[in-house]
Amino acid sequence: MSAPLLKVTGLTKAFGGLVAVDKLGFEVAPGEVIGLVGPNGSGKTTAMNLISGALRADRGSIRLGDAELVGLRPDRIVRHGVARTFQLVRVLGSLSCADNVAAGLAFHPGGAFGAGARERIDALLARVGLGGREALPAGELTYIDQKRLELARALALAPRLLLLDEWLAGLNPTELREGIALIRSLRDEGLTMILVEHVMEAVHALCNRCVVMNAGVLLADGPTAEVLRNPEVVRAYLGEDVETDDLPPPHLPTGEAPTQLNLDAGGQHA
Numbered sequence: 516m517s518a519p520l521l522k523v524t525g526l527t528k529a530f531g532g533l534v535a536v537d538k539l540g541f542e543v544a545p546g547e548v549i550g551l552v553g554p555n556g557s558g559k560t561t562a563m564n565l566i567s568g569a570l571r572a573d574r575g576s577i578r579l580g581d582a583e584l585v586g587l588r589p590d591r592i593v594r595h596g597v598a599r600t601f602q603l604v605r606v607l608g609s610l611s612c613a614d615n616v617a618a619g620l621a622f623h624p625g626g627a628f629g630a631g632a633r634e635r636i637d638a639l640l641a642r643v644g645l646g647g648r649e650a651l652p653a654g655e656l657t658y659i660d661q662k663r664l665e666l667a668r669a670l671a672l673a674p675r676l677l678l679l680d681e682w683l684a685g686l687n688p689t690e691l692r693e694g695i696a697l698i699r700s701l702r703d704e705g706l707t708m709i710l711v712e713h714v715m716e717a718v719h720a721l722c723n724r725c726v727v728m729n730a731g732v733l734l735a736d737g738p739t740a741e742v743l744r745n746p747e748v749v750r751a752y753l754g755e756d757v758e759t760d761d762l763p764p765p766h767l768p769t770g771e772a773p774t775q776l777n778l779d780a781g782g783q784h785a
């Protein structure tokens with residue numbers, strides 16, 4: 516494997532007595548797209564927040580290339596090349612779609628402003644399927660289109676590492692297919708990504724490798740199909756009393772309704 520782009524070591528974050536991320540370690544190679552998966556509350560979003568600097572680690576190291584990110588402010592981490600989307604979309608609702616993307620471009624290392632940014636904004640909006648909506652206030656977009664806009668804003672930062680927190684959640688089957696195709700096109704261009712995702716169809720389609728967390732700790736790290744078949748991983752998702760022979764196949768034909776392994780559904784496979 517080539518030198519990792521991202522190397523996380525001993526990463527730890529507690530909220531009071533709850534250790535949300537506990538000595539987490541994993542690597543991501545340049546151009547790799549990994550799935551960061553695990554049951555609800557296992558620490559995935561906290562790990563993303565630590566990498567993007569929204570939260571400060573108690574201990575451990577996050578290296579992006581030669582740079583140590585722990586201790587840096589989020590805006591510094593952006594300048595090192597980390598961009599993200601949020602589990603609950605955060606767009607600037609009163610600003611136009613174009614201005615939302617312009618806000619991302621302004622933080623791009625080297626910056627891009629005014630007329631010079633116009634072409635890039637239009638291209639980014641078209642890229643995520645929002646061509647022609649430049650002037651529309653972001654708050655008037657549907658939730659799914661706000662997700663697209665948030666992705667365009669993240670891409671405006673020209674990231675080296677893109678963190679997508681459940682970007683494909685809540686899409687209908689057609690939107691999911693489009694969403695997967697869009698992420699795949701970014702992957703084909705060599706963008707390194709971490710996908711926190713419960714939609715297993717997307718994980719199988721996009722991630723060669725998965726890192727699985729459970730109760731803050733790393734449970735498994737390996738090829739996607741193998742890891743998601745791992746009985747320990749299955750038990751973590753579905754509970755101790757599940758017969759692993761009864762499990763759904765690790766791969767679904769494209770076009771089926773999205774499969775979600777989700778403990779919110781009372782331990783059911785929803």
Ligand SMILES: Nc1ncnc2c1ncn2[C@@H]1O[C@H](COP(=O)(O)OP(=O)(O)OP(=O)(O)O)[C@@H](O)[C@H]1O
Nearest residue numbers: 530533535553554555556557558559560561562602
């Ligand atoms: N700011 C916070 N303050 C206190 N506890 C928190 C905070 N953020 C997360 N937690 C707790 O840390 C644990 C891990 O949460 P986290 O959101 O990282 O899990 P997750 O794997 O992303 O879950 P989900 O799949 O449901 O999004 C949970 O028990 C959660 O309640």
